[in-house]
Amino acid sequence: MNEHDGNKRWSYRGCACGGCESTLSLSGAALSRRQFVAGLAGAATVAAAGLGHPQNAMAQTAGAKPYRIDVHHHLSPPSYIAASVGANFGDGLMRGWTPEKSLADMDQAGIAVAMLSVTQPGVNFTSGEAARKLVRECNEYAAKLIADHPGRFGSFAMLPLTDVDGSLKEISYALDTLKLDGIGLLTNYHDKWLGDPAFLPVMEELNRRKVVVYTHPATADCCVNLVRTEPPGMIEWGTDTTRTIGDIIFSGNAQKFRDIRWIFSHAGGTMPFLIERFVRQPLLDPKSKAAVPEGTLAELTRFYYDTAQTANKAAMSALTAVIPTSQIVFGTDFPYRTGIDHVKGLRNSGVFTEAQIMEIERGNALKLLPRLGA
Template sequence: MKIDVHFHAVPPAFKAAALRAGRGATIASGFPDWSVPGALAVMDRHGIATAITSISQPGVHFGDDAAARALARRCNEEAAEAIAQHPARFGAFATLPLPDVDGACAEVAHALDVLKLDGVCLLASYGERFLGDPSFDPVLRELDARAAVVFVHPNFHPSSRALDTPLPAFLTEFPFDTTRGVTRLIFSGATRRFARIRFILAHAGGTLPYLAWRLSLAPAIDARFAAETGAGILEEIGRFWFDTAQAAGPAVLAALRQVAPADRVLFGSDWPYCPETVLQMTGEAVQAAAASDPAATGIARRHALALFPRLRTQDDR
């Protein structure tokens, strides 16, 4: 029974606030309908024992700090209620009201210390700024102090929205946003300064696995990276966890094996933004990988237990 670390919730309050702000989903059908019973039915059909829910882009901040704090609190308390009702079936990554840093720090404390959620979801960018920008250090410091699990999900960056392209953002702009945010984390030194944070990267890290060797060459090319080493950069990349949402094909999994330990790959579906047909294809791809590679047998469940030990059962011994 799988543990799905990339399983979105779409609370009505979040959906309404985003639509009022003119910030909808990037898929043609818009924000999907969502409910706890509906989610459980999908999970049962696809062998998902536990779903760790998160709020996707555009987050909960639409220009008003107080409104963003209230919406983040409401979403997190609703997630905690779902866990209380179905503790073995749901977990949750808390939503933060970034780019309101003070509000985000307060919500980290409430979500992790009071509500006891399983971690935090950070978007790879907020406004023009990417993760790794020094302005976000206070939030990372709070997360590091708690050795938090942090799920990094792409946002729809303003520069991507300004592009003259007919292609929807989820095809290419989302993976690029993750790549930019994570690369900024590495080269700003944030992954070293806040080394206790355990980062999960959505969609297998965007293009990070493919670019890993290129990034490791930076010290040999540009004096601005003289303080880095290629080996050190690759080591930082290998410390991330990566999910399989829209990234479960053999070429992607083969690339991940080159940059991260086998046990750093986790199952993710991206439901309900990805329909059940894609959830089924993702599960089949992971199953096929496990059939040919013993190291892949833990993707569906076992690898996630290192991050979420509360989900361990007698069958996991």
């Protein structure tokens, strides 16, 4: 049985042969000593911040010192906007982004720090030296924003992942020279997901450095314009996040590269809804067993998941039925959504205590990125 820090737990029962009827159930969990102590610590944090009541928490956005950390916040460097115009992709929100718009939204929502990343398609629309050049320019622009606005921004660096040599060079430059906070990857690169053997040298280096890796969904080549009435952002991006989570786990990469700290967007996509299939996969395919010696849940509950565009009762209820609150981080998807949408959404969902919301909005991100607490 696998217990989590939240108020629920999944339990799996069944024989390992895969031929017997197996069940996956959701049941109430007793409060452990560790949970009780964590709850006291969270309550103390809330009290110290004067946020013991939801109305106080909302009032915090109106003038008190901001404290929230947004791990899913997009920037559009000038060179990236120019490239999108030249290649005929992108939309008005992406092309119209400015640092001032980000800061205004952050101030309204009480966000102290936004972790910047370029949205999809990243550099999937180009390749070779052009991709390397654009990645470098975007990473340098992000570093300049961090320097120009002390304490307000961090950044996940772009990589041209299909170019392994270029990616290894950019990891070194972005982390050692620019001092960026982690790496941002798309969920797929031309129908290669993040467990693909082609990316092993990059994963080895990220693991060696114990890097925080933020992922963002992208439209896979296989799945463009599948249904006339459904743009990719409606269904495909959530599904692609789920695909890459599954590929990282069942390729063996989650076991092999234990020191990569993964953040997945949008509450893990459809993973919480498909949890029974994830857990049963090693029973149905014996080849998968080696990738999850402690079970699929042991891997899923090590990852982090953001709240971007999922700060609602349905999504958060599903996520917290599988993942402990300690693994959830605040994300807004700005400029596609606002910070205040998510501040209100988390509270209105009725899923979390105020102490848990404080951990989601700040504490959990600081475990990954302690620099942001300075």
